[in-house]
Amino acid sequence: MDKMYTIGDAAAELGMPASTIRFYEKNGLIPNQQRASDGRRLFDEDDLEWMRFVERLKVSGMPIKEIREYIRLYIEGDSTIEERRRIVHERRAAIDAQLEELKLARDFIEYKCWFYDVAAESGTCDTPRNMPLDELPDNIRRIKAKCRINRY
Amino acid sequence: MDKMYTIGDAAAELGMPASTIRFYEKNGLIPNQQRASDGRRLFDEDDLEWMRFVERLKVSGMPIKEIREYIRLYIEGDSTIEERRRIVHERRAAIDAQLEELKLARDFIEYKCWFYDVAAESGTCDTPRNMPLDELPDNIRRIKAKCRINRY
DNA sequence: GTGGAACTTAAACCATGGTTTAAGTCAAGA
């Protein structure tokens, strides 16, 4: 279980280019990076787990600066627990806000999908555009009301 | 209901800087933009609705280039229905993928929130880190298994 | 009719998050 990975292996494992891993290390996103005696980077399982964690933070929209700050606090140890707690709670709130926005965007697009399905079938956008409210499928009527869709 | 908005009004209404609206227009994200006789931009309710739609596309991660392409097709009329249909269906799939990723990221962060709540209470990260599986709250145990969280 | 606020443009500028390049090192196999 103490298998070590070269940067190429790690890149393949994580599904990202090696250049990105170098960029992350240069920017302080990988703590305690080990090196072989000839200077090559070495990664263990913990490093990979850490980098997957960093990927989650990135997916959540956390800027690199902030991730680096978090890592700095992590390295500093137990004296920074409160600060790290604040950061992760903030991040959770940010994700929740993002999820709300994304769900709303999905509703919009759901409407558009229906719109063009109907338009494609009839050959013109006038068909879905002029369809009376009571002929709309329930979910589409709900979306149209919620998102205040009128003309488009 | 045929009230017209200046760019400042529209900016206030949409909650974005006027410079962004100019940038969008320059990049073809606003079809049929009207102008007052002195050259000032004029926006009606339809323009605002359109721009809210553009905002949804942006939230969904659609690049500006692609939004412009969509608008080009929209302007071209009913002959492009199939193409637009393809685009919105692709976009829906992209949003769904994004939602999945974001929910996974949320689980990770949820775990971290629990971790630091426990750490803060006891004063050390060792407490949550070494907590036996059967003492973990159900949701946390589930997340830890699903996300393969070991060391971090 | 004068000052100030709100608009116009093109062009320069900026931050973010990488990617690419150039020049060099090293280990292994033919």
Added chain:
DNA sequence: TCTTGACTTAAACCATGGTTTAAGTTCCAC
């Protein structure tokens, strides 16, 4: 021994999505 491929670095480069600046116009209130 020589070549090949994977690595190293610093620095240059790039795309995206705006924002800012500079110089000029126009409307409105006083």
